[in-house]
Structure formats: structure tokens, C-alpha cells
Amino acid sequence: MDPLTLRSTFGRFATGVTVITCRTPDGAHHGATVTAFTPISLDPPLVQVALTRKSKAAAYLDGASFAVNVLAADQVDVAMHFAGRPGSDPLPWREGSLAPTLGGTAATLVCRAHRTDDGGDHLLFLGEVAEVVTTDRRPLLFHDSAFHQIGDRSSDVVWLGCQDDPHTGWFDATTSFAAPLRSGPSYFIPRDTHY
Secondary structure, X not given: OOHHHHHHHHOOOOEEOEEEEEEXXXXXXXXXXXXXXXXXXOOOOEEEEEEEOOOHHHHHHOOOOEEEEEOEOOOHHHHHHHOOOOOOOOOOEEOOOOOOEEOOOOXXXXXXXXXXXXXXXXXXXXXXXXXXXXXXXXXXXXXXXXXXXXXXXXXXHHHHOOOOOOOOOOOOOOXXXXXXXXXXXXXXXXXXXXX
């Protein structure tokens, strides 16, 4: 597989933009812009961050607490700073008990180190969420090598009618499905759904 083609294909998946912050061994604040962030589990509360093995942050995160700062739409300058293009504006650092964080974000998750796994040319850092801060600020998005802003909501109707809604219960191994709603393998509804 050609790496450039694969990277371009990965770029078709829109993601949020995060800055992973931690302390260096000498106690200084360090951060790295990362789009490879994934919520993993609610119980226990786990998240995963993928960092290239060559990054400074990867050297600091093994066994260390860290924060996932989900950047707000107006924080492109912060994203660029931690991606290696520092600006002149002061950074919105905040001191934390486990890890330093950034102010002005859409959300922040402060994590204790849980485990580090092999991810090919990346390392996968799993963190157990110890603290969260959420705001009503819209998140910054990244797609096709460019920053974007989220648009207006299109509808809640489709999600709220879904039986895989967190408010009505997620599908689990005991869920059974009815015959196809229409022809094709992907049109199934739960037997107890009434429309």
C-alpha cells in the first residue's frame, strides 16, 4: 500500500482536533496537536491517543498522566502552535493536579496512565479518565488536511428514533433483529421497535 495514498484516504475521515498535554520529566508543560483520539470505554472510563513513535510527546507519555484538550473552533492558532508553528499569542495554560490543561477548549479530559500498546509506527496510549470539563463551545474539525467548523445541527429525529441511542439503551449481544426492512443486508430494525 502506498503510504501517501493511505494517508490521503485516512484524511477523508473528519475528526476533532485535540492537544495532548503533559509534564516533561523536569516538570515543564508540553503539548502536541493530535487528531488520532478515540473514546474507548465508559466502564472503566478509557480513551486512546495515538502518537508517532518519533514525537517528543510519545517519549513523555509512557506511564504519565495526560490531558486531552478538545479544541474549540476559534483555537486554530493553538492547534498550529502545538503542531510546530508557534505564534506570538500567549498560550492558555492551566495548572492541573494530574496534568496541565488548556483553557478555552470545547472539552477537556484529564487522564491517568492506563497502558501503552504497539500501534505500528505509532504508540497507543490508553488513559483512564479522572476528570472532565465540558463547555458549549463548538469544536474545531480537521478534514482533508484543513481545519473546518461544524455546521448547524441537521436533525435529532434520526438519532432519537434509533434503538442504539444512549438514552434508550445500546445494542448488546442479546439483541435480536427482525427480517430486513428493505432488500439489502443493512436495513434491519429491532423486533421490539414500533414505528
